Amino acid sequence: MTAYEDKYFSNSDGLRQYYRDYGSPYGGAPVMLCMPGLTRNSRDFDEPAAQMSKFFRVIAVDQRGRGKSDYDPKPERYIPTT
Numbered sequence: 648m649t650a651y652e653d654k655y656f657s658n659s660d661g662l663r664q665y666y667r668d669y670g671s672p673y674g675g676a677p678v679m680l681c682m683p684g685l686t687r688n689s690r691d692f693d694e695p696a697a698q699m700s701k702f703f704r705v706i707a708v709d710q711r712g713r714g715k716s717d718y719d720p721k722p723e724r725y726i727p728t729t
Contacts, residue, residue, distance in 0.1 A: 651696070651707075653715075660724065664708065665689070665715035669696045671704035679703040688714035 651667040658664055667689045679699055681692040689707035696705040709716040712725065719725060 651693075655715075658711070660719070660729075662711055662717040662719055664711060664717070666706055666708040667692075667696070669700040669705035669707070672701055676702070676704045679705045681705065681707040683707075683710065683713070686713075690714070 651669045654666050654668050655663045656666070681689070681696065683689065683691050688709045692705070692707040696707060699705050711729070712718045719729075
C-alpha cells in the first residue's frame with residue numbers, strides 16, 4: 648500500500664469531499680488528479696499512485712456519495728456540473 652494523507656475539502660454546497668494526497672516528489676511538481684468512475688472510489692488508484700507519485704503530486708478523490716465523501720440529500724445534484 649502506498650503512503651498517502653487523508654484530506655477533505657468543503658464544496659460550495661457545504662458537503663465534505665474526501666481525497667487522498669499521495670504527496671509530491673519535489674516542490675512545484677505537477678499535479679495528477681485521479682477521478683474514479685461512477686461506482687468506484689479513490690482506493691482504485693493506490694497502485695498507480697505508487698508509481699506516478701515519483702513524478703507527480705497525486706490526488707485521488709471520492710466523488711460525492713462515494714467512499715468517505717458526504718452523501719448529498721438532493722438527488723438532483725448528482726450531475727457532472729455539480
